[in-house]
Amino acid sequence: MTKIHPVILCGGSGTRLWPLSRKSYPKQFAPLLGPESLFQATARRLSGADFAAPLILTNADFRFIVTEQLAATGIAPSAVLIEPAARSTAPAVLAAALWLAQTDPDGVMLVAPSDHAIPDAAGFRNSVAEALPRALAGDLVTFGIVPLRAETGFGYLQLADAGAARATTPQPLARFVEKPDVARAAALLEGGDCLWNAGIFLFSIAAILEAYRRLAPALYSAVEAAVAGATADLGFIRLAPAPWQGLEDISIDYAIMEKAGNLAVLPYAGGWSDLGGWDAVWHETGPDAAGVVCHGPATALDCQDTLLRAEAPGQQVVGLGLENLIVVAMPDAVLVADKSRAQEVKGVVAALKARGAPQAEAFPRDHRPWGWFESLALGDRFQVKRIVVHPGAALSLQSHVHRAEHWIVVAGTAQVTVDDTVALVTENQSVYIPLGAKHRLANPGRLPLTLIEVQTGSYLGEDDITRYEDIYARG
């Protein structure tokens, strides 16, 4: 039996879930609903006997987060394709189909966003199995979510047959419906023939390539060139930038689905959420009888319809007498918002950006190819960082003009190069890197290396770095 290729779209960077979702570390990588991130949960949902290894599409900034998070799930990707620029879903899905066609032209692919919540993974896989025969027969199957409320934030799929929204087999589509106003949304919900458009698709590689060739020939040629010119880079596949840059920013709905004749819609009645705002997160995380959700070290006293998220283990969050509020506390940023204005959190990010606050886009934990670091304290002429280096990883050979560094290993073993000497430094040992010295930090071991770095000097910016060699080919 053919195995389905999961194609996970992982390049988005939403701001409506700030401060947990930021440009540098967006929503799909955050553990919003449990110990795993939405991306990890998506990869896990689309694994098992019926599925081939997933193909991931992302951008250059997120590539190491993708590999790190996948590694933690134990799921190996068939490839990670890097989009040279964000161009919505039509180019991305086509690139995935062309890439997969090289090795499995008769295969079937399932396209899924990486930032949705679908709690019943087994139920969803059953729906995919239900849709498979139609996909194998050459139809383009889209999954429609049985609506629970008159939602104005989504587009709708209107089925050809009255009451068909409750069917459990693929149904013919009448038309796509744009995001409706409140009255129209109520009517759509009432009708029993409309589903939410969730952007999840199942089709054969041959059928979707044929559709693109016929309905978007210019796009087809350009993406074909981008895939043909793709280059391998440290385990990633970089699509060729030149043909990609000129692409139109267009969704697969507009470019293909709304024009294709061979569409089928499979209603999905299980739980689903796009987690498109903190109000949705509140709803999906199981409010108690008073409508209260507490996450982390949070305490609600006489609160109603309120979400309290304490994201830092050492920071207690207490709500007293609150109604209809969202509180999200992180070590570097706290959001307190009226829940009915959750969609305006985008404006918060814009306001912080205008003020020059790094919290608008940067995450406190800075992910790098070799691991991550975070600043623990920044004082006059000194900074303290926690640095974690993955097993087998190494930082670049580098030097600094304005700062000296002390490293104290607190877990694991470091291989430290300082000018002409190389030494192993183990737990509870320390090493000093004088200002100007060429140095490199590596983790030759099998366990993560954790060290505390104390920087001292007149200027402590990240840009005081001269790189001499870098296994990750950074400048």
Added chain:
Amino acid sequence: MTKIHPVILCGGSGTRLWPLSRKSYPKQFAPLLGPESLFQATARRLSGADFAAPLILTNADFRFIVTEQLAATGIAPSAVLIEPAARSTAPAVLAAALWLAQTDPDGVMLVAPSDHAIPDAAGFRNSVAEALPRALAGDLVTFGIVPLRAETGFGYLQLADAGAARATTPQPLARFVEKPDVARAAALLEGGDCLWNAGIFLFSIAAILEAYRRLAPALYSAVEAAVAGATADLGFIRLAPAPWQGLEDISIDYAIMEKAGNLAVLPYAGGWSDLGGWDAVWHETGPDAAGVVCHGPATALDCQDTLLRAEAPGQQVVGLGLENLIVVAMPDAVLVADKSRAQEVKGVVAALKARGAPQAEAFPRDHRPWGWFESLALGDRFQVKRIVVHPGAALSLQSHVHRAEHWIVVAGTAQVTVDDTVALVTENQSVYIPLGAKHRLANPGRLPLTLIEVQTGSYLGEDDITRYEDIYARG
């Protein structure tokens, strides 16, 4: 001319301003309204040509905070008396009077709480000067605040003459009025003859001692014994515990003022607040036209009647669409409360205490006789602290059973003893303290010493310490 002895009562530990005010570092030491703490502002208000050096009454836990904060103002106390236990104001004021009588039996003393806001310091000193002749004549003068609203949270002073609340000279008192209900408070405000009882008094030492002797003879004997048995301890005066422990917990209002015949009340029409809750702090910190106060890196978007306090420089606080809320964010605790329920913050502290959260009572910055420290990161088998040692101060000679320590000096110069060696360690140098080694850290310099300590070991509690010598006589 006689100089007035300020007597500043500094032993309270209110919880209604949690998380900024905690048992271990209460409200009077917090910079609530400006760069100085309320205690510092009180000491500064009661300084200048008309005043002698202040006498401070506090408890053992706060004694080093008192000296550190006073030193920063440049005001030297005449003495710091340590109350062996909290016993309200009647015993404290008597102890102060007896102490001052030893050197200035003909003097005048001004009793003031340390945690009130009186923005117009010069205006208040003018009122004190206005009251002085009556105090010298043997009356007990209490300052009454001209009320601005029908407040139910304070007791009232009802004057003998109608409309006398607007007088600028001392007035005869008709009676004390207990905290009223709402209707009664409105009537009191309406009458024009009532003032708020602020607990600020001016009297001659001879007159107040005579009043205690006559009205509270048992209390007088016991406090006299506590003062007679007081012992000097590192610059503090410890009142004798045995007679103090048996004292009744009673205010000077109940014990003396309500019974004394020789009372006069001076109306004070300048600004005053007891800062008895976050609603009062909001009011005193100058809300803008929308009723919004932002403090620190805080941003209010479309908020009304809301206080946003970002107490950690690196933590952005954003409010979106809030109404009538209090938000106070500290590195280890965030409070979000309905402003009209500010008085219930006490209950928050009780709830956290019941959960065993250290944030209920402990402050992130732990003040010690030699300076302070704070934890920057706590991980598995390691902890990072920032330690600041005052010039001339020294930690105890100590050792640890379960942890080793790395010290990196980032500002100032340390004198470090490790077993038999003593060395100076300056900026950008580090030193290692092996597990079990007897060690001592001192700051022999003229500037504060800042160092980063990285602890490693299986157990990192503060109680893993054996002290061999301590200049502060701790166990």
